[in-house]
Amino acid sequence: MFEAIAFYLFAFLTIAMFYITVTTSQALYALTALAAGMIFISAFFFILGADFLGAVQIVVYSGAVMALYAFGMMFFDTTREVKEKNGNKYLVTGLATISAILVVLIFAAPIVGDNITALYPVTEGAGNTQEIGIVLFTKYLVPFELAAVMLLVAMVSGIVLAGKKMDLSLTLMSDAEITDMKKEINKKVLS
Amino acid sequence: MMEIGLNHYLVLSTILFAIGLIGVMRRKNLLMLFFATEILLNSVNIAFAAISHYYGDLTGQMFAFFVIAIAASEVAVGLGLLVVWHKRHNNIDLDSMSTMRG
Numbered sequence: 001m002f003e004a005i006a007f008y009l010f011a012f013l014t015i016a017m018f019y020i021t022v023t024t025s026q027a028l029y030a031l032t033a034l035a036a037g038m039i040f041i042s043a044f045f046f047i048l049g050a051d052f053l054g055a056v057q058i059v060v061y062s063g064a065v066m067a068l069y070a071f072g073m074m075f076f077d078t079t080r081e082v083k084e085k086n087g088n089k090y091l092v093t094g095l096a097t098i099s100a101i102l103v104v105l106i107f108a109a110p111i112v113g114d115n116i117t118a119l120y121p122v123t124e125g126a127g128n129t130q131e132i133g134i135v136l137f138t139k140y141l142v143p144f145e146l147a148a149v150m151l152l153v154a155m156v157s158g159i160v161l162a163g164k165k166m167d168l169s170l171t172l173m174s175d176a177e178i179t180d181m182k183k184e185i186n187k188k189v190l191s
Numbered sequence: 192m193m194e195i196g197l198n199h200y201l202v203l204s205t206i207l208f209a210i211g212l213i214g215v216m217r218r219k220n221l222l223m224l225f226f227a228t229e230i231l232l233n234s235v236n237i238a239f240a241a242i243s244h245y246y247g248d249l250t251g252q253m254f255a256f257f258v259i260a261i262a263a264s265e266v267a268v269g270l271g272l273l274v275v276w277h278k279r280h281n282n283i284d285l286d287s288m289s290t291m292r293g
Binding site: 001003004007011014015018019021022027030031034037038041044045048049050052053056057060061064065068069071072073075076088091094095098099102103106107109110113116118119120121122131132135136140143147150151153154155157158159160161162 | 193194195196197198199200201202203205206207208209210211212213214216217218220222223225226227229230233236237240241242243244246247248249250252253255256257259260261262263264265266267268270271272273274275277283
């Protein structure tokens with residue numbers, strides 16, 4: 001009973017928030033609605049008993065990713081209007097086809113899924129985080145390490161891409177050079 | 192209707208996926224395109240978690256965890272590219288990005 005109420009409430013809220021994200025023309029509204037939708041999605045994880053995923057969803061998405069987007073939005077002129085074409089007939093056809101295929105797959109999935117046996121069944125007497133730890137550090141150790149390496153590569157590439165002119169080091173410059181540079185910057189600002 | 196089954200979650204996931212797909216296809220602002228991509232990834236995560244719950248298998252939760260990690264790295268690289276593009280061309284309009292066209 002309460003599960004059904006929670007499901008329908010959060011489903012409505014999530015769909016509304018993501019609809020706002022996709023349709024609004026203001027990037028700031030889109031960002032805020034996206035952050036709210038991410039938090040509502042974590043509710044589904046808690047309903048489904050995946051407590052660890054729910055916590056990760058809040059920490060990573062609503063915390064880290066949204067902060068990164070908010071930081072990135074400072075660089076861009078998001079208030080500028082971008083022309084968008086509507087009523088593309090290929091778009092409508094493609095979307096209709098894809099959703100039809102997806103609906104068929106959805107109603108076929110439980111029929112096919114009756115034969116599925118759990119590869120890594122839920123451990124008795126362990127919390128969700130402990131279960132995930134057991135599977136993650138035995139069967140999925142290599143993918144886990146690869147994900148860590150990929151995050152490192154992404155961090156380095158983000159710094160390299162966004163941080164041009166990084167060879168300019170204030171610690172290695174003499175005081176005279178720094179004052180010269182300050183004068184040039186002031187000239188640029190004042191002119 | 193009051194009993195929530197696997198199909199409910201799959202239908203919800205499909206609706207969210209369709210919303211994200213509309214966003215990816217329609218928007219011309221690259222920042223909005225990234226937002227729509229996040230919606231796509233999240234809808235798939237819901238499906239993973241639901242299937243993991245209803246079949247008593249932890250693999251779905253593992254994959255959702257990896258999807259979240261990959262999405263985080265995607266945001267870092269994508270925003271770096273976006274900053275570089277905005278520095279050079281002073282816009283983030285998708286239609287202007289045709290320099291690699293043959």
